[in-house]
Amino acid sequence: MKKTLLLSVALLATAISSNAQDSVQIRKFYDEALVNGQCYENLRYLCKKIGQRLSGSAGAAKSVEWSKKLMDGYGFDKVYLQEVMVPHWVRGTKEQAYIIDGNKKIAVPIAALGMSVATPAAGITANIIEVRSIKELDALGESVIKGKIVFFNGPFDQRFIETGAGYGAAGVQRFAGPAAAAKYGAVGAIVRSITPALDDYPHTGGTVYDEGGKKIPAAAISTLAANKLSNMLRLRKLPLIKFYFKQSCQTLPDARSYNVIGEIKGSEHPNKFITVGGHLDSWDLAEGAHDDGTGVMQSVEVLRILKATGYKPKNSIRAVFFMNEENGHKGGLKYAEIAAANKEEHIAAIETDEGGFTPRGFSFEGASASFLKDLNKKWKPLLEPYEADRLIAGGSGTDIEPLKETVPSIMLIGFRPDSQRYFDIHHTPNDVFENVNKRELELGAASITSLVYLIDQHGLNF
Template identity: 55%
Template sequence: MRLPLLLVALILCGTIFYAQSEDEKQIKALYDAALTNGKAYDWLNHLSNQIGGRLSGSVQAQQAVDYTKGQLDSLGLDRVWLQPVMVPKWVRGTPEFAYIETKPGLTTNVPICALGGSVATPDGGLKANIIEVQGIEELEKLGTENIEGKIVFYNRPMDPTKISTFAAYSGCVDQRYSGAAEAAKFGASGVIVRSMNLRLDDYPHTGSMGYGDTPVENRIPAAAISTEGAELLSTTLKLNPNIKFYFKQNCKQFPDVESYNVIGEIKGSTHPEEIMVVGGHLDSWDLGDGSHDDGAGCVQSMEVLRLFKKTGYRPKRTLRVVLFMNEENGLRGGNKYAEVAQNKNEQHVFALESDSGGFTPRGFSFDCSEENLKQIQSWKPLFEPYLIHMFVEGYSGADIGPLKGQGLVLAGLRPDSQRYFDHHHAENDTFEHVNKRELELGAATMASLVYLIDKYGTIPQKQIKG
């Protein structure tokens, strides 16, 4: 009996070795194609330099829809279409202006920008005394008597001790999103928020904010101040608590308008009913050109499908690229895609999002079952030659999040994050700060994971429970 068992063992080892070699060969082909004749950088160049910032509801957002649909049409995919979605239209207006007034006539200008969704200041601007807090929780302690009529200055910085800069961002972004609504409850006249940025510079960083159930007549203007400006304002306040702060902004909210998710598809050869999604968000803020957030994720996702075509790999499962509209100030595109998928009873098995910048890829984070995570982690040796080492449980992405109820595997590309918040939502999120090779490596890394998911499949929830 020993000889047959030995033969079986050798056959099994040979099969595993062959599969490993086949996977290595295909992954190398994907990286080689991305690094020698990739299209992602050229696509990003057009989005950034010929179109620019793509705020939802803007002319530039529509231009980006038309451009990316045209590029997907040129790839020879099985299907390309636009999925209508109603999105908010908020317009910044003329450039904002602000200064610190230490005594009448003695002022120092500081860089600010309106937060997305904010109301405008009065026509002549807003000038008031200012009170500094480190977070929303301090408002209750100060009370209306110390806040009413003043501008609240939220000055809690991102925590530099957190190696994950996204964790540092999460630790203080509540003051940006909810700061105005909370300060208005105590009679504040306006809000100034320290930019979400780990370095000191003069770029104010915008971002989404909301008023919750605050009545329209009680909504107060909110702006971000650069980190250098925040340091100056804080120091000046310590020297003279009676200084005044002035700012003027002219932003306006218009009725919702129609826009689109851009979708391209390669039909699966053997399991067309099983859908894999790869995507990023096509909209961006209006201060820069949105190269890192999230032009990079869009062109990387488009490149995944092109790399499959280029290397001659026909996926077993249906592969879709989805360029979501309105992630930045509403998540309407992600919610619409999930709603349509549910109404059509579509079977999604995997979704991968790139929305962390076009920097050097380090790996992925996964929102999935333990069994699926173990299977994916077993592929780690295939990525090690490309210096991809991070395969961890964690957050996937905002736009694919609404699909979670379908029980699929969600994944997020995780590039090196140390420089991301230097550019996030700011004027310097521009094409010149994206490295071509890093962008291409990210696209190839995404394509490699999609290839392995397609080849080996995912472990269904019912199978796990059984």
């Protein structure tokens, strides 16, 4: 009994000592991020000197070159490019759209959806049919849809507290709606912007056509314009309301691009990896500040903070700037493919692609209740002083998701900042550097660094 008691006391003392050391180290990370942080100024350069970075564009190529120089300048143990072929879609001249009410033309703001085809050179004019879901579209069928423009007006469900859930629920009409409408003979598709905000900024984003299926032009319409169009359709008989839109987008041959990777070599397990990353590409309407300039700048800041504070990781830590998350996910697929080919052992991958807002915590994909209980018992007290202690089950991110297939033992983790403002500016001309808060961005970088440290020190075998 005495020996058991002494052992219990010794283990408790060790745990207390370990927690104290962890607490001191995490405080160092936050101090470094908040006093000497560089992610905000790096983001300024990315947004203001380079700007939009759609895959295959000159901006994307320039961002790859600059990102490698940035990592080289920090003196990481290894910096390299990982070649990947990516789609090259271009928007062309600015889109035009009108609601046609008798002899009146009412201009409305639209933006072509990524990977959409163009309209004919003169544009398309047709009667318009409003639906609020693909299920509603299916119920109408070809006899009603053929020859018309389908207006997908499914609203963003405001009841979700976590806005990402609302985005996912409403997003189906953008991803799959145009292809579904094409099957019934529609000549075009207009999709309500996926946002809880009411404004006149159309939100672009990718759409996916069925392989071998008919492709019809598709565009997003702002939420205010969507409400106006819906009201007009409700108050007037259908033949009186027509819609016109014109866009000149096209898909060019795939282009050569790169993931940009920086690495600090592990002192004990150099062949075991913890990855943290975001996507370097962005949509072409703005600067891609929150989506996902903040994510890539936080990722490289993690490695910089580790070096600046003198921390020597046990395992190798990688920062990955993935290319082509927005319209193809080729960078994430390539990274997973190479990891599998090299038989790399990955402990965890963390993705930051929900904006640079105030950190709230992290979601662990596929985590069991018992895992989360132990995780929160051990690590929540360490992260709670920084209000980044919400450790929950949930999704991770598009770019690290392929690792689940090639490295089954990996834990995939999503960085979860406050979500309330993200989808107001997501995929719009408002996604600019001025809408990023310096302190929020730095707090996020410190939070991710702290989680990387805890995983590196203690593993994830709870």
